[in-house]
Each structure stands twice: as structure tokens, then as C-alpha cells.
Amino acid sequence: MARRLTCPYCYETFAAREIRFRCNSRLSRTRKQCQRRRDAVLDERFGRRPSNDVGPDFAADGRRSTAVCPDCDGETTYRICPVCHCELPVQFGMVDNRLIAMVGAKASGKTIYMTVLLHEMRNQVGEAYGASMMGLDDTTMRRYSSEYEDRLYRDRQMFPGTQTASTNANRVEPLVFRFGLRRRGLFGERPQHTVLSFFDTAGEDFSTRESVELNTRYLTGADGIILLLDPLQMPGARERALPGTALPGTEGLDAPVNVLGRVTNMLLAARGGKAAAKIETPLAVVFSKLDAFWHLLDNGSPLRAHAPARGRFEVGDSLSVHEEVRQLLKEWDGVPIDQALENTYARYRYFGVSSLGRSPTPDARVAPTGIQPYRVADPLLWLLSEFGSVPKAGRG
Numbered sequence: 001m002a003r004r005l006t007c008p009y010c011y012e013t014f015a016a017r018e019i020r021f022r023c024n025s026r027l028s029r030t031r032k033q034c035q036r037r038r039d040a041v042l043d044e045r046f047g048r049r050p051s052n053d054v055g056p057d058f059a060a061d062g063r064r065s066t067a068v069c070p071d072c073d074g075e076t077t078y079r080i081c082p083v084c085h086c087e088l089p090v091q092f093g094m095v096d097n098r099l100i101a102m103v104g105a106k107a108s109g110k111t112i113y114m115t116v117l118l119h120e121m122r123n124q125v126g127e128a129y130g131a132s133m134m135g136l137d138d139t140t141m142r143r144y145s146s147e148y149e150d151r152l153y154r155d156r157q158m159f160p161g162t163q164t165a166s167t168n169a170n171r172v173e174p175l176v177f178r179f180g181l182r183r184r185g186l187f188g189e190r191p192q193h194t195v196l197s198f199f200d201t202a203g204e205d206f207s208t209r210e211s212v213e214l215n216t217r218y219l220t221g222a223d224g225i226i227l228l229l230d231p232l233q234m235p236g237a238r239e240r241a242l243p244g245t246a247l248p249g250t251e252g253l254d255a256p257v258n259v260l261g262r263v264t265n266m267l268l269a270a271r272g273g274k275a276a277a278k279i280e281t282p283l284a285v286v287f288s289k290l291d292a293f294w295h296l297l298d299n300g301s302p303l304r305a306h307a308p309a310r311g312r313f314e315v316g317d318s319l320s321v322h323e324e325v326r327q328l329l330k331e332w333d334g335v336p337i338d339q340a341l342e343n344t345y346a347r348y349r350y351f352g353v354s355s356l357g358r359s360p361t362p363d364a365r366v367a368p369t370g371i372q373p374y375r376v377a378d379p380l381l382w383l384l385s386e387f388g389s390v391p392k393a394g395r396g
């Protein structure tokens, strides 16, 4: 059977030949031109918006990079997803395409984490690794800067709760980026690209039955999962948080161990019979808001230091963070989390991050000292190193 591809926008799978094309609606060689028109599939999935006025779509051999429009004889290079009609990245199906799902309970810090992570990847981390991170499409570029980056970095404000995909008529729009790395190989430098798709779920999406199906598709379609767990939502940790830390309310919150259980159930249910084997999808288990716990850690704790920025994923450093978090989990009554992971996941790794570096102010703004992220890129770099997209240093 041909390898199935997964759309970075809707996470539905299809074979390469099923990819459709969209006419570019320019004047063709035969002086004909297709008019732009509303695409009903885009309307339905993303709501009415001006960018849904596009050239007509048609079927052709999706394994090729171009096709000729049957209406105007114009040649087009726009390939679209047969399910959601989003334009697919250039060379989709030919280059590495990695989908990363991010999940976590309500108020665990997902939106802030994603915003800071992408900012870091585009700036400091990008520089250290000789890497670039570009929005793959106009919508991603626009949404990332106007809805996320500007709000946090320019206006210095926190986010309101993210809308759930299910109340939002199942309109989920992941942010899709192209991660590029210059790698020195035998034949000189060659660029290597990985498409990364981030899906910021709302916490509630994991606490009701209805939204489980949609999320199951996202999780099972993902090549790697970032599970964000909030220690402030663990009773054993919450009471030790640095005084003055902004605490999440306790109403309707779901303990991290339950969130992990739900994610695990979705992954297990989706694969039917093979329930005995461990889950192979690499899982980064990320504890957020660690700035609230630094005062309890030794000065030499790896969680208080920045990751070494040497342009390689340092395996030894990552393993010492992993062990340190495991120790903390014991103090936080988190042993059931550790056991659940050990019993069900073939590849998981603990991380501890602080996106802001400090609790926000009581009026929900960035602290006057600014945003000082700690170790936010480690989980993504680990996943990329597991995929072979960034080099590793050392063994573990």
C-alpha cells in the first residue's frame, strides 16, 4: 500500500495521487482565464472570509507537482488537500512533514508556551542552530503575529482562554511552519526542511466526550506530542508555589494525571487490537510555569539553568533534566503519572519549562522585567532530534 500522507491543516490522511489542484486563475497561454469564486469547502471549514475566493479546484495526478486546468488550459502548481482544500506546502509528500500536536489541561499555559516557543525558534534558538522558522502560508504568518506575538510581546498581555474546537464548529486552524536547517554533510551544506504543524487546543477539548473524536484524529495523526502539564494544578505542588504566583482557579480543572489518562485512551483506542504494545509516538511531557518552583531547587539544578546553546541537541543535559523532573514528581505526589508513562509509552521524556520566567502581574500582564523564557525549546528540539531533523550530541 502506498504511504498515506497527513494534511498539516486538518490531519486527515490520503494517498499522494488523491491530492487535488487549484487553478491559479491567471491568463493562460490560450488567453482564457478562470474567475475566482467562493470555495464552499473552505467556507464550511474555516468560515466565510475573503481568502476563500480562489480559482476552481480539479482532480489530476496528485503525485505530480503541476497540472493543467481543464477549463482554461493554464498550468498550475497549487496543490490542495482533497479534504479541507487548504493549499499544501511546496514539495508536500516529498519532504519531511512532521505534525506536532500540543495538548494540555485548561489554563496549563499552552497558548503562551506556543507563542514563546515559536518566538524563540525564530530568534535565539534559530541563531544557535543555523535554523529558520517561517510561516508556511499567509494565514499562519498573519495569525501568529497579530493574534499571538503582538499580544504577548508588544502589548504584554496574557491570553483569554482559547476557544474550543467543538464550540467553534470544528474549525481548528493549526499554525503551520517550515523549519529549515543548514546541515553540513559529505557534499557541503544542504538545506533540510521539516514542515511543523502546531495545534493549540483548548483545555476543555479533553474533558468532554464530544470533542474526543476530533482530538483523536489530531493526536493519532501527530508524529510527536507535546503534553503540557501544570504543576500548579497538582495539589502536592500548588501549596509550595512561590508566594505571589498567579494560581489557576480550581473550578472545573482536571488533574494532570487525568489529562494524561485521556490522551493515552485516545491513542490506544485509535489503534484497535494492538493494545498490548507500548505507544510509539514520542511524547514530550512538559511541566510548565517552573518559575513558581525555582526557590525549592538546588542552585545547581539543571532546571534553573538554560539549555546549552551549541547548535546540537545535548542528550546528557536532557537526561539530567528528565531525572530532575522525575524526582520533583515524587515530591508533588506525581508518582502515578510516572508509572502510567513507563507502562504505556515507548518513548517519552520529561521537560521543565518557564515560558515567561516569572509570574504575570495581578492584572494579567507580563512582569515589568519582561519575558525571560527558560528551556522552552528543549521539547521541540528533542522531537526534532528523534525525527533526525536536528543533530544530537552525546549518548544516553
Ligand SMILES: Nc1nc2c(ncn2[C@@H]2O[C@H](COP(=O)(O)OP(=O)(O)OP(=O)(O)O)[C@@H](O)[C@H]2O)c(=O)[nH]1
Binding pocket: 104, 105, 106, 107, 108, 109, 110, 111, 112, 113, 158, 159, 160, 161, 162, 163, 201, 202, 203, 204, 245, 246, 288, 289, 290, 291, 292, 353, 354, 355, 356, 357, 358, 359, 360, 364
Ligand atoms: N508563573 C507562570 N505563569 C504562567 C506561565 N505561562 C502561563 N502562565 C499562567 O497561566 C495562564 C494561562 O496561560 P494560557 O497560555 O492562556 O493557558 P492555556 O493552556 O492556553 O489555557 P486555555 O486556552 O484556557 O486552555 C496565564 O494567564 C498565566 O497566568 C509561566 O511561564 N509562568
Ligand SMILES: [Mg+2]
Binding pocket: 110, 111, 112, 159, 160, 161, 162, 200, 201, 202
Ligand atoms: Mg489557550
Ligand SMILES: [Zn+2]
Binding pocket: 023, 024, 025, 033, 034, 055, 069, 070, 071, 072, 073, 074
Ligand atoms: Zn483554470
Ligand SMILES: [Zn+2]
Binding pocket: 007, 008, 009, 010, 011, 012, 081, 082, 083, 084, 085, 086
Ligand atoms: Zn486538509
